[in-house]
Amino acid sequence: MSVKNAIEGLGALLKGMSITFRYLFEPPVTIQYPDEKRKPPAMFRGRHYLRLWEDGTERCIACHLCEIVCPAQAIHVVDAPNPKKNPISKSHRYAADFQINMLRCIFVGDCEEVCPVDCIVLSDEYEISGYTREELIYTKDMLVEKHPGASGRDPMVKRGDGRME
Amino acid sequence: MDANPEQTGGATEAVERVIRAIRERFPDAVMEETTLASGWKALVLSPKGLRDCIRLAKELGFRAFYDLTAADYWEIEPYFHVLYVLHSPDPPAKLVFQVRVPREDPVLPSIVDLFPGANWYEREVYDFYGIRFEGHPNLTRLIMPDEWIGHPLRKDYPLTEEPVQFKGHIPEKLPSEVIPKQYEPYPDRARDGDRSGGKG
Amino acid sequence: MSRERVTRAGEQKRLEERIRHTSREELDLQRVGVDQETGRETMLLNMGPQHPSTHGVLRLVIELDGEMIVSCKPVIGYLHTGIEKECEYRTYHQVVPLIDRQDYLSPLNEEMGYVLAVEKLLGIEPPKRAQYIRVMCAELSRIASHLVWLGTSALELNVSSVFMYCFQDRERVLDLFEMVSGARMFPRYFRIGGVMRDLPRRGFVESVRTFLKDLRRNLQKYHGLLTNNPIWKMRNVGIARITAEQCYAYGVTGPILRATGVAYDVRKAFPYSSYQDFEFEIPTQTAGDAYARYLVRMAEMEQSARIVEQVLERLPDGPIVVEDPKIRKPHPHRGLFVPPGKSYVTVESPRGEKGYFVASDGSNKPLRVRMRSPSFAHVQALPLLIEEAYLADCVVAIASIDPVLGDVDR
Numbered sequence: 001m002s003v004k005n006a007i008e009g010l011g012a013l014l015k016g017m018s019i020t021f022r023y024l025f026e027p028p029v030t031i032q033y034p035d036e037k038r039k040p041p042a043m044f045r046g047r048h049y050l051r052l053w054e055d056g057t058e059r060c061i062a063c064h065l066c067e068i069v070c071p072a073q074a075i076h077v078v079d080a081p082n083p084k085k086n087p088i089s090k091s092h093r094y095a096a097d098f099q100i101n102m103l104r105c106i107f108v109g110d111c112e113e114v115c116p117v118d119c120i121v122l123s124d125e126y127e128i129s130g131y132t133r134e135e136l137i138y139t140k141d142m143l144v145e146k147h148p149g150a151s152g153r154d155p156m157v158k159r160g161d162g163r164m165e
Numbered sequence: 166m167d168a169n170p171e172q173t174g175g176a177t178e179a180v181e182r183v184i185r186a187i188r189e190r191f192p193d194a195v196m197e198e199t200t201l202a203s204g205w206k207a208l209v210l211s212p213k214g215l216r217d218c219i220r221l222a223k224e225l226g227f228r229a230f231y232d233l234t235a236a237d238y239w240e241i242e243p244y245f246h247v248l249y250v251l252h253s254p255d256p257p258a259k260l261v262f263q264v265r266v267p268r269e270d271p272v273l274p275s276i277v278d279l280f281p282g283a284n285w286y287e288r289e290v291y292d293f294y295g296i297r298f299e300g301h302p303n304l305t306r307l308i309m310p311d312e313w314i315g316h317p318l319r320k321d322y323p324l325t326e327e328p329v330q331f332k333g334h335i336p337e338k339l340p341s342e343v344i345p346k347q348y349e350p351y352p353d354r355a356r357d358g359d360r361s362g363g364k365g
Numbered sequence: 366m367s368r369e370r371v372t373r374a375g376e377q378k379r380l381e382e383r384i385r386h387t388s389r390e391e392l393d394l395q396r397v398g399v400d401q402e403t404g405r406e407t408m409l410l411n412m413g414p415q416h417p418s419t420h421g422v423l424r425l426v427i428e429l430d431g432e433m434i435v436s437c438k439p440v441i442g443y444l445h446t447g448i449e450k451e452c453e454y455r456t457y458h459q460v461v462p463l464i465d466r467q468d469y470l471s472p473l474n475e476e477m478g479y480v481l482a483v484e485k486l487l488g489i490e491p492p493k494r495a496q497y498i499r500v501m502c503a504e505l506s507r508i509a510s511h512l513v514w515l516g517t518s519a520l521e522l523n524v525s526s527v528f529m530y531c532f533q534d535r536e537r538v539l540d541l542f543e544m545v546s547g548a549r550m551f552p553r554y555f556r557i558g559g560v561m562r563d564l565p566r567r568g569f570v571e572s573v574r575t576f577l578k579d580l581r582r583n584l585q586k587y588h589g590l591l592t593n594n595p596i597w598k599m600r601n602v603g604i605a606r607i608t609a610e611q612c613y614a615y616g617v618t619g620p621i622l623r624a625t626g627v628a629y630d631v632r633k634a635f636p637y638s639s640y641q642d643f644e645f646e647i648p649t650q651t652a653g654d655a656y657a658r659y660l661v662r663m664a665e666m667e668q669s670a671r672i673v674e675q676v677l678e679r680l681p682d683g684p685i686v687v688e689d690p691k692i693r694k695p696h697p698h699r700g701l702f703v704p705p706g707k708s709y710v711t712v713e714s715p716r717g718e719k720g721y722f723v724a725s726d727g728s729n730k731p732l733r734v735r736m737r738s739p740s741f742a743h744v745q746a747l748p749l750l751i752e753e754a755y756l757a758d759c760v761v762a763i764a765s766i767d768p769v770l771g772d773v774d775r
Binding site (some may be wrong): 169172201202203205207228229230231232234236237238240241246248250255256259261281282284285290293307308309310317319324327341344346347 | 441442443445447449450451453454455456482486487488494599612613614616618627629634637692698699700706707708709710711716720722724726727728729730733734737741742745746775
């Protein structure tokens, strides 16, 4: 190998090393999870929630549309007639049982698109894990939000506009 | 509003020239000349004249092999439709050949000696549909395990699925039956007109 | 289908008996490719499905003479998930999340192909704004895929700093996808007739512009680290050569074909989705080896950035999906009905030319959805590249082809 080649090669190597050397003085980009957590953007498709109206009644009217449209068939709804004295939802029927198999769910968001009362939403929680298969089948008590607005969506806003910035 | 120029499969003069040459040389092999919905020209051939037509197309400029695939038309007619797609480098153009093979004992001549790239494509079609290609050096399964029985992409091969697991309940329908396959006569709504797709 | 159960003890016993009963000469002759006169023999090496350098679960059965590869046979099928069969049992809109998952490194190009094929069957065209947004997403997806290629090919030659920098850039592209559609890797953003949602009103365009500025600076960094590096050149120049005629015979397209001197790009030859409104070049090289492919892909990233900038400048206002309610929001119990026919569409994916064949019989479920994947043809052409080469070049050859096994096996 000639001397010219050796010098050229050494020059290229030194140039490369200078690029990596500069990274010593730049701040790291790592986020120290779990001490710091990144907030996902508004459109994020995470854990499901069943929303409530602002007066506390449930939105879900058990129309089965989310169950039909899901590409992975991860939702199961059982409907029952609304009791006359204390109506649970604002229509004839309400969801007596609502289960989502989180292991089948691929977080597509079609259920949210098709829901006529904007009940089921995909919030921005992404920490969904469990030890057994049974604990990852979410039942209705795990899915309904505890008070209006607990899912991160404004209960006064209708149809999906609560997500756009 | 000006609509986009469609993908017409490239230089239509080159494609027309080759189609005319093929029709002159082998008039009994060409059964029909159609256009796919995407604008490409397709020739429907008979299985006996397939090799000659493909060899002639290769000599006339379509010397790049692109695709070999099949579709099972079991519900409509008892045939497989096998598609060969060839590509011409200059000017860029694509030509499609279609062959109809009967479902009982499907056999086609192999084109591996014309295009070495057809080797794996023919093995894949054999694997999934059971169409045998005569003259193929090594017609064995490619993607499924070697000891698999049956040809999965045929319409009478069932989709193996099980009901989704829920607490305390098994759904009565399998996932693929929830929306059943339905036929509805498609209303002729503006297929001929409106190509702009909704400008306000 | 069931296999016979054979116990390990029984197998071991049978092997021991066979060894005891064959003589020394017979044992030697059972090995592969033995040369009687000189006594040389070749070795069968299984570069198995689980290997960090095969870009997925690709198995190569290589016959080696010392370090030189005599013959090679790729074995595929380890990632087969039956997507093509599943697509025949879902409605047209439910198929989109399935095909997202084939070429998982650039899913938006997959969606583009399928959605274009179905739109041709329906005979509609999406509005201009939707087409421009699709172009932008497809080009960002191409940048992300090339960054993965660069990072992993550098990692296989032990340049792990480039790997880290590339994935840091890719994280920013995935953040952009998350802003637009809600998910990083499988966006499910395109729908038949347009796109799902409009771009976010606040902050998106500025984020894209800062990303492009940083990308251009980082591309200079990668060039400084790799392009004139004598070690990189020694490993890549002259390795895994292929000629244009061999490419045509095997159906090889994309950056591999462009590195042999043929200026063929689907975006220029058969323009789709308003690509003819944008100015960009097709980078080519003539050497046809791994170094040429590296240069072509680096130049392609630059051109993709140029296209995204033009989209941002010229984005028109308007609707983002066709007006027809039967297509935009079909009845959920029935789905979308498509008139009978066949449709074949090609798009330019980062790997090569991707073809989508959708056949319909007039019902609400497709009759056949077929993805002609470029990686399938490239892996078939792999023996051309690595025979008569050394084993160490095999890794470089696979990296320069850039296969994605999800595409190969579907």
